[in-house]
Amino acid sequence: MAERSAVVRIQDKQIRVRENDVVRVPRLHDEVGADVEIDDVLMLGGDEVKVGTPTVEGARVRATVVEHVRDKKLVVFKFKRRKNYRRTKGHRQGYTDLKITSIEG
DSSP: OOOOEEEEEETTEEEEEETTOEEEEEOOOOOTTOEEEEOOEEEEESSSOEEOSSSOTTOEEEEEEEEEEEOOOEEEEEEETTTTEEEEEEEOOEEEEEEEEEEEO
């Protein structure tokens, strides 16, 4: 039997997931330990592949929020030569780690 997998869309990002995987997605507003249900399943894989138009009917992926993390700091530096113009900014992107508990469909 082939391993069950799916391609889901979370906040305009397409992510391939398998059961018991921990995936990093853009920051969600759910609490740590909360169960999340993702209905936006674009494709189901396994013994038989189902491709949605645009989503697969009745398919859903269940996950649990493991933790909220922030990426390393990204430094944004603007500079214009001979004009004494320099601007430095930092940015840290927020992410949520999800543990995939089940893929149904």
